[in-house]
Amino acid sequence: xxxxxxxRNRILRRIALGALMLLTAMAQFVPxxxxxxxxxxxxxxxxxxxxxxxxxxxxxxxxxxxxGVLWDISAPYGTYHAVFLxxxxxxxxxxxxxxxxxNKVTKVLVPLCITxxxxxxxxxxxxxxxxxxxxxxxxxxxxxxxxxxxxxxLLLAPLMFTLVSLIVRRTSRRQQRVLAD
Amino acid sequence: xxxxxxxxxxRVLVLVLAMLLLGGxxxxxxxxxxxxxxxxxxxVTSPLQTFAAWAANGVRDVASPFASASYLQEIVDAxxxxxxxxxxxxxxxxxxxxxxxxxxxxxxxxxxxTHWQFQPASIIGVEHSAGAVVAFTLNRGSLSGIRAxxxxxxGQNLVGVVAEAGLTTSTVHTVFNPHVNIAVYETLSNxxxxxxxxxxxxxxxxxxxxxxxxxxxxxxxxxIATSGLxxxxxxxxxxxxxxRMQPGAQYLHLTAVIExxxxxxxxxxxxxLTAQ
Numbered sequence: 319x320x321x322x323x324x325x326r327n328r329i330l331r332r333i334a335l336g337a338l339m340l341l342t343a344m345a346q347f348v349p350x351x352x353x354x355x356x357x358x359x360x361x362x363x364x365x366x367x368x369x370x371x372x373x374x375x376x377x378x379x380x381x382x383x384x385x386g387v388l389w390d391i392s393a394p395y396g397t398y399h400a401v402f403l404x405x406x407x408x409x410x411x412x413x414x415x416x417x418x419x420x421n422k423v424t425k426v427l428v429p430l431c432i433t434x435x436x437x438x439x440x441x442x443x444x445x446x447x448x449x450x451x452x453x454x455x456x457x458x459x460x461x462x463x464x465x466x467x468x469x470x471x472l473l474l475a476p477l478m479f480t481l482v483s484l485i486v487r488r489t490s491r492r493q494q495r496v497l498a499d
Numbered sequence: 500x501x502x503x504x505x506x507x508x509x510r511v512l513v514l515v516l517a518m519l520l521l522g523g524x525x526x527x528x529x530x531x532x533x534x535x536x537x538x539x540x541x542x543v544t545s546p547l548q549t550f551a552a553w554a555a556n557g558v559r560d561v562a563s564p565f566a567s568a569s570y571l572q573e574i575v576d577a578x579x580x581x582x583x584x585x586x587x588x589x590x591x592x593x594x595x596x597x598x599x600x601x602x603x604x605x606x607x608x609x610x611x612x613t614h615w616q617f618q619p620a621s622i623i624g625v626e627h628s629a630g631a632v633v634a635f636t637l638n639r640g641s642l643s644g645i646r647a648x649x650x651x652x653x654g655q656n657l658v659g660v661v662a663e664a665g666l667t668t669s670t671v672h673t674v675f676n677p678h679v680n681i682a683v684y685e686t687l688s689n690x691x692x693x694x695x696x697x698x699x700x701x702x703x704x705x706x707x708x709x710x711x712x713x714x715x716x717x718x719x720x721x722x723i724a725t726s727g728l729x730x731x732x733x734x735x736x737x738x739x740x741x742x743r744m745q746p747g748a749q750y751l752h753l754t755a756v757i758e759x760x761x762x763x764x765x766x767x768x769x770x771x772l773t774a775q
Contacts, residue, residue, distance in 0.1 A: 355567040375508030383515045397519045404519070408512045412503065 331489040332377070335369060338481060339381060343388040357466030362389060363436055364475040366407050367429035368482035371420055375411035382407030402439070406432045429475045437468045601768055604654045608770070615733075616774035618643050622767055623668070631675040631701035632763040635659070639771065640667045650732045650772045656760050657681065657725060657736040658769050671769075674738065674759055675701040683708060683738050684726040685755075688716035691726050694738055694757060704758065705742060711753040719743050723757050733775050 342361045345351055351359045362385045370378040386400030410428045414420050441464040445456050503509060605617060620643075624636030639645055641664045651658040651671045659673035672679045674696060681694040692708035700707050711717060721741045727734030739759040747754045 353567065353570075356570065375506070376511040379508055379512045379515055383519065387519075397522065400519045401516060404512060404515050408508060412506075412508060416503070 327489040331373075331485060334485045334489070335373070335381060335482070336384075338485065339365060339385055339388070342478075343385065346389075354470060355466065356463045357470045358463075359470045359474060360433065360436065360467065361471065361474045361478065362403070363406075363433050363471055364429045364478045365482070366403050367410060367432045367475070368478045370407045370410035371414050371425060371428055371479070372482050372486045373411070375408060375415060378407040378411040379404050398443075402436065406435070425475075425479055429472060429478075433468055433471050437464045437471075440464070597768070605770065608652075608654070612733075614775070615772060617770040618645055618773050619768065619770055620645075620669075622769065628698075628701075631696070631698075631704070632673055633676040633701070634662070634673060635671040635766075635769075637669045637671060637769070637771070638667070640665045640669050642666050644773045645669050645771050646773075648731060650736065650775075651769050652736060652772060653761055653766065653769050655735075655737050657732060657738050658761065658763075658766070660731060661771060669771075673763060674706050675704075675763070677701070681706075681732060681738060682726045682728040683723050685717045685741075686722045686724055688721075690715055690717050691728070692717075692755070694723065700756060704763075705756045706739065706759065707757060708755040709747060709752065711747075711755060713751075713753055715753055715755075717741060717744070717753075717755050723755070733772070 339362070342365045346359070346361055351361070366378070366382045366385050369381050373381070382403035382405075383400050386397070386403035389399035389403070390397055410432065414424055414428065418424055441460055445459060601619065605619070608615065608617065618639055620637040620639040622635045623638045625632055626634035626636075635651075635658075637645070637651075645661055645664045647661050647664050649661045651661060657674060659671045659676065660679055661669050662672045662678075663670040674681065674694070677696055677698065679696070682691070683694045684691045690711075692711060694706050694708050696706040697709075708717070708723070719741050723738045723741060725732040725734055725736040725738060737760055739757040742756045742758040745754050745756060746752075
């Protein structure tokens with residue numbers, strides 16, 4: 319059965335983004351990205367933010383859920399990451415499509431919001447899970463680990479956005495070339 | 500708002516959340532098995548993770564300078580504590596081995612000489628003279644049955660003789676002490692003699708049998724043991740082996756230079772023959 323160019327592009331895009339997601343998950347879990355003075359990077363967050371900005375909302379939700387499932391395999395909180403990333407991808411994609419246009423500001427705000435909410439939620443869960451933790455220890459964890467992790471993660475945002483936009487443009491351009499022919 | 504609720508993305512989100520909820524609840528009923536979603540994803544990703552971990556191990560050392568200093572310090576402190584504990588255990592282990600070796604020697608001696616009685620003792624002081632170990636102080640004395648004149652041995656080897664016995668300590672003159680004269684014989688030819696240490700030879704770690712006839716059958720490599728004559732040392736305690744023969748004064752006699760079997764610098768435990 320012949321596939322149309324449009325369908326072919328979509329399949330190519332899905333495969334490329336899926337492979338990028340797997341590579342990013344490897345980089346996060348193995349880990350290829352070093353821990354710098356207690357700060358960890360969460361590149362999956364900025365990747366899902368990038369996909370939400372460039373791709374369709376429905377597929378962004380699916381990618382968010384899949385990325386979260388990959389994360390949950392090694393995390394202690396059940397399906398927390400899958401649920402979080404699915405909802406975050408939905409909110410970001412719907413916001414970019416219906417509320418504000420995609421521009422340089424949204425490309426900064428979307429990963430910033432997703433990463434900040436995640437880091438604060440994670441910090442809350444981690445401190446709640448530790449009985450007897452003092453306010454000083456709580457604050458130290460926030461300042462020494464959570465906030466530096468936020469900064470470290472956001473440093474990867476330009477790379478992720480570049481890669482996702484490259485994949486999306488390449489598949490879109492091919493579609494335009496085929497249509498022109 | 501209605502557009503939002505009716506959009507395909509909303510339907511996909513609701514469906515995904517329902518699946519995740521179901522997948523997350525199943526392990527509670529499955530009692531310890533992973534959720535089906537995690538298992539399915541794990542089948543696909545575990546080969547990739549194995550490869551990625553193998554690749555990461557190859558480059559991990561490059562990133563180590565960027566690791567948190569306090570984290571590394573904690574690891575170092577914990578490992579140092581563990582090393583310290585292991586060192587203490589190692590000391591106990593070595594002591595246990597030495598103790599077992601001493602008991603084995605004692606057992607052998609007792610088996611060979613059923614009428615002998617021993618008092619084990621440890622060396623707590625060493626006296627050197629001109630580089631030779633001429634005397635020991637032992638941590639046992641007359642309260643343990645030790646008296647002056649008792650032979651001191653280690654295994655089948657002669658160490659010396661008790662010179663003085665206090666209540667809880669005693670002084671032993673070794674075979675390198677010029678005051679100790681040992682009645683000996685060469686085990687092959689039965690040639691008898693008296694072994695005495697001269698300061699020059701003692702410094703080199705030897706004792707000697709002097710005044711031997713020029714025709715003596717004693718030669719280098721022969722074994723020298725106590726002869727039992729004189730009543731102080733029982734027979735057949737090993738004194739040493741003949742290292743060389745050298746001429747005596749004015750070349751009228753020969754001297755057999757004897758190298759003891761024991762290393763007196765590393766000796767820590769001995770037995771005092773309290774009854775023969």
